[in-house]
Amino acid sequence: MNILNLFSSHSLDVLTKKKIMNKKKPTLSQHINIGQLRIDTWDLLKAQASLLSNSETGSVKRKKCQASVEDALKKLNNLERYFAFPGLSSIRLLKETFKQGEYVALSHKTNEFIKLLVSDSYRQFAALEPENTWMKTTKKSSPKKMEGFAKKNYFEVLFVEDLSDVAELEMRRKFQEIQDKEDQFIYKLLVVPSFQDALIAMLFNHNIQSVVVRYGPTFNSQHITPLIQPFIENVLKIDLSEQMESALGPLLGKFIRQFRPLLNIYYITDTSLTHLKDSTLNNFDRIFYRKEDLQELHLSIINGIQERYNTPFFSALVDYSKKPMGVFHAMPVSRGNSIFKSNWIKDFGKFYGRNLFLAETSSTTGGLDSLLQPTGALKTAQELAAKTYGAEHTFFVTNGTSTANKIVQQAIVEPGDVVLIDRDCHKSHHYGLVLAGAFPVYLDSYPIEEYSMYGAVPLKVIKEKLLLLKEAGKLDKVKMLLLTNCTFDGLVYNVERVMEEVLAIKPDMVFLWDEAWFAFAGFTYNYKQRTGMFVANKLYNKYRKEAYKKKYQQYINALPAGETPSMPDPEKVKIRVYSTQSTHKTLSSFRQGSMIHIWDEDFQRKTTDAFHEAYMTHTSTSPNYQILASLDAGRRQVQFEGFELVEKSIEMAMVLRAKINDHPLLNKYFEVLTVKDLIPDEYRTTGIVEYYNPKEGWTRMEEAWSKDEFVIDPTKITLTVGKAGIDGDTFKNEYLMDQFNIQVNKTSRNTVLLMTNIGTTRSSVAYLMNALLRIARQLDEEFRSLNNTEKEIVKKRADSLTKEFPPLPNFSYFHQYFQSTPGIPGGNIREAYFMSYHESKCEYLPLTNCLKTLEEKRDLVSATFVIPYPPGFPVLVPGQVISKEIIQFMLALDVTEIHGYRPELGLKIFTENTLNKQSTIPENGAKKKVALKPRGEEE
């Protein structure tokens, strides 16, 4: 494990020197995960061993230190059995050294282990050192000797078998011998004796990439102590102690497959081939028999890693760039020809380096494949991505999720189809609907007025709309439900519940989950449960089971007449799920790198052709190869490091949250919003109001994530700045950016959004903390220097930002003319959009005149999208009636960037004449004359 990057509570203590001096023993509640606990315990051992080595024989201090060292070693003995380095053998050595009273040596060796851990260089030592001799490594770690090993990729193989010490040593020796010094990959064994220990190791140890289950392991671990218990709640929930040992091997394979599906798993058994169950064959990559040679197992391990390591497109591009080429196509920068020969833009070439230009080409030859019709490297790269992200099909997109969304919409919906869509979704969806000619039914999120933000769409709102459409006989027209998960602010849906209850009403609903901000979520267990692909797979398998069919029948028989079912009919239900992810937002990819993941049981039959047409419609015929290569390489990264890096980014976010909220100077001006601030009580059945408190630690997050309607993604940190009398936009620009070069992208009236991601380092978090502290001090000083009147002004500003909340308007409704069917949800946004192209049909009305005009009972209907930044989604769409609340909201907006609105002209609206004329088009024309409904009752 890369301990260097692990964010321990200790590491943040560097911000306040005093805390280091008074460093307390780590207690459970201070630790988000085992990585933190582990590194803190090592730190404690280091400090105490050092004090011990300087203490006088027989002194009280010595006795105290001895007790502390003993305690730390005991804890590490418990923790290190789940890691190959430093591992149990190192702890044994330290214990021995301690027992013999060699305190200076103890301190020295402890320091060395920590150094290797935090510098990550133990990975290279693995290549040098035979098993069990880590402790002698330091002498051998000369830079010269390390050369050549630095390029090797290190991982650990988990062996699950209860072996005697002698047998274990012998096996390690054999594997050491088999490993080829020339291999690109190098591994160490981690041997654990039981089923429970194997699951614990899976949770704790990110270096494990392969697992070998030998025969039937025992179930119970002998090492479950109060120290690790809080971190293994999920493991302890599994009780298979009654199972026969022979059944435990296959069951372990199944659990590992669920928990860390990307690992390679091998099974060594005696069970005859005829008795092996299908599920066993499915869960293991390969099955070996006891007598088979270890060499085969070793080769399988290496081969499994190699397959995951392969990056077909990136490698093809590298190969291509190395070949000499004559360029006779249309791309002067290709091979750098127009750059490096130039007298004027050589600096451009120098900045990016030669490789970029060597890899730039418009040629699809030389193994480079074509994105529009992939048959080679790109096809394989996309197939590997599908496997990694748990999809049936994955498509790379080079123009961001903005384009991915339009592709999916065009592929699924036809003109006249109805799409249920969250109103505050990204604008690409609204444009997609205009292009596709579908009728949007806008769904309102719950408002969070205090922070001028919207939440997410409650399930009851979705169901209400669906039932309205059902009553109106329009359910067959409804094609798609489109939701943003997670939202920009980090609100995460209960994807499974939404899909189940919607499918119970509309069994063939297509779901488009906009996971622009959630590509990372598939790589950690908690998060994964709330992703489109995972749930699609889960529900597909669930509904096919006989047990479900039976349960459904009983449920339906008992359901009171007229009540809406919440279980889908297994005979009718179809699983059709699409998710779009901006890989570039949360994982490694160049800007605009995005993916469409598909889990659609009707894809082949119903959508393939339409999807390919839509893909062609929106994809450039000159896709950027560097973006594609980065998607391929980023896929490799998450294969091996996704679990580790995502957990780390969550950990850092958690620490940052706690540090800001617990710091007296910071919380004078700032506050990190917690679960209860962003999610109303009614959507939290667990009643959990925050994920951390000092008594219970961090573990409650799991419970909330498994039950609540909405949860918060902790990596999205909403920081309130209103108490400081500063609005979000000013704080972003004049404080964070101008003074500290800290970039954030989203703000609201009184908040800024901070995010951690897999690239966030400990030092960047420390830098942010430092910046916030400096700003807080600066604010203190500024306030002190003000006279009383000035102080009043600042207080008033702060009051306005924290106590006066401009109301957040809901989506009003489409004007009668633009309703797809009068009185029924759904609007013809496309028609309104194109009607606005005609100058004579539109006019402008200054914002300040709008309220008065509304009082005069005139219908104001927007001719355009009006999109203020923030919040970044349309407050008006073409055809929408402009309500008093929307005008009030716009008047209160203090942002300067509002797309679709020019202050000097006013709002672009349809003329009265246009609307009157349109509503009297004869019946055989495009529109019927319809009886007017009272406003606001259209939906």
Ligand SMILES: Cc1ncc(COP(=O)(O)O)c(C=O)c1O
């Ligand atoms: C929810 C959502 N979907 C889609 C997009 C567009 O993604 P991209 O920037 O990859 O085009 C964004 C961009 O911020 C977004 O927030």
